[in-house]
Amino acid sequence: MKLDIQILDARLRDQLPAYATPGSAGLDLRACLDSTLHLQPGDAAVLVPTGIAIHLNNPEYAALILPRSGLGHKQGLVLGNLVGLIDSDYQGQLMVSAWNRGQQAITIEPLDRIAQLVIVPVVQVQFNLVEQFDQSTRGTGGYGSTGSQ
Ligand SMILES: O=c1ccn([C@H]2C[C@H](O)[C@@H](COP(=O)(O)OP(=O)(O)OP(=O)(O)O)O2)c(=O)[nH]1
Numbered sequence: 541m542k543l544d545i546q547i548l549d550a551r552l553r554d555q556l557p558a559y560a561t562p563g564s565a566g567l568d569l570r571a572c573l574d575s576t577l578h579l580q581p582g583d584a585a586v587l588v589p590t591g592i593a594i595h596l597n598n599p600e601y602a603a604l605i606l607p608r609s610g611l612g613h614k615q616g617l618v619l620g621n622l623v624g625l626i627d628s629d630y631q632g633q634l635m636v637s638a639w640n641r642g643q644q645a646i647t648i649e650p651l652d653r654i655a656q657l658v659i660v661p662v663v664q665v666q667f668n669l670v671e672q673f674d675q676s677t678r679g680t681g682g683y684g685s686t687g688s689q
């Protein structure tokens with residue numbers, strides 16, 4: 541699928557987001573910072589520009605901003621909003637809410653790859669208002685109702 545993209549930061553001219561391997565789901569997003577960013581444990585999340593904008597232009601798609609697994613697990617660099625949801629009609633710069641959920645200071649250098657973008661299909665629904673649902677096997681059971689073994 542072809543996706544309209546704008547480069548808002550000239551430093552990205554030669555490095556558009558790319559899939560690292562043929563099977564990759566995520567496109568790494570870079571921190572378009574002017575200087576090194578230090579995130580201390582307990583600091584509020586910092587909104588980091590990515591230097592790009594996309595326009596999905598189709599309600600059957602959305603994009604998700606997710607942590608990179610290595611940074612999230614090892615360093616504690618995750619997202620202040622946990623997951624970023626990019627609407628198909630959003631045309632502004634993609635922003636990453638960078639949050640240090642860990643116990644060590646984190647250093648982000650300009651153009652570091654700090655998060656990843658995944659394009660996903662979306663189903664928009666119309667509601668069919670009912671008094672009762674047809675009974676399913678699960679019914680209203682949840683939160684461990686099926687046991688653990
Ligand atoms: O991590 C994120 C999350 C969102 N966005 C942009 C794209 C998205 O389409 C827009 C709005 O996001 P969302 O709907 O999640 O936030 P909201 O608080 O509901 O804002 P709005 O009232 O603008 O919908 O902000 C980002 O750039 N990065």
Ligand SMILES: [Mg+2]
Pocket residue numbers: none
């Ligand atoms: Mg919204």
